[in-house]
Amino acid sequence: MSVTGLCQICEQNEAEHSCPNCGTLACEDHWDEARGLCAQCAATVERGGPDEGAVSPDDLDDDEVMRF
Ligand SMILES: [Zn+2]
Ligand SMILES: [Zn+2]
Known part of the structure; x- marks a missing residue:
């Protein structure tokens, strides 16, 4: 699939x-x-996607779990 046009992010390449x-x-x-x-x-995607407040279990450290 070929694309024709300039990059819409930098508009240079x-x-x-x-x-x-x-x-x-x-x-x-x-x-x-x-x-x-x-x-x-x-x-x-790197920030966690469009779903705000979604926290993956990997982001919780043990302190978070043992807090109470
Ligand atoms: Zn995109
Ligand atoms: Zn570009």
Whole structure:
């Protein structure tokens, strides 16, 4: 699948990917190959996703569990 146009994040490089999540065209620099998302969506995923307040069990340390 080829993408035509400029990266919508930096608007300087030629876009090579189209984000399946938000539709943003992203150049190689602004594409997260591992996640298959644009840099913007990859950053959102890294923060824990759009679900606010969702805490994965891995984020709790033992102090949190033993608190009371
Ligand atoms: Zn870019
Ligand atoms: Zn995206």
